[in-house]
Amino acid sequence: MRRRGRRGCRLRGHRRGRGDEVVTQQRKRHPRKPAPEATEEPQADEEAQEEPSVDTSQGSSDELAARLADAETKRDEYLALAQRVQADFENYRKRAAREQERLVSHAHERLVHELLPVLDDLERTLEAAERHEEAALVDGVRLVERSLRKALEKEGLVEIATDGSFDPHVHEALLAQTREGAEPGTVVEVLQRGYRMGDKVVRPARVIVAE
Structure with a gap:
């Protein structure tokens, strides 16, 4: 009986020993893999992300430089154009001023030339008045009036008509009077003649209007 017990103990002990050996062998057959380093992959990702950013920045700089150069070229072109326009306008202004001065001078010269005969007639009238020649004086005054009117008409002066209705x-109505045979609102008498040059009234005719 004791031998069986010992054998049983040995058998059990022997089995446990083999089990331990099997477990140990299994552990040796399947060694654990080392854990991957966590810092290498993010670093690789960062490098992959940094490379395109460098290229984009370089491309943006080149594009900005090209756009800046183009803007400077256009600026120079517009500046040159503005300077040419300003120079042309300044030359035109000077030419226009010279032309205006020439026209004014020519107009004055022509007016003086037209008034010289009036001055001559006025001198002859004064000489007749000094000699007490009344008939010659009247004729001289009329001659001066005709000469002056003719000179002014050449300059475009036209007498305003006063026959008809008041305009x-x-x-310019100075008085309103009742006149026999005159319709109300018509001009019955001219106190001072009026004149116009073209469409501009130089002086209105001063008249008396029938009421």
């Missing part, structure tokens, strides 16, 4: 645009 407030060209007439």
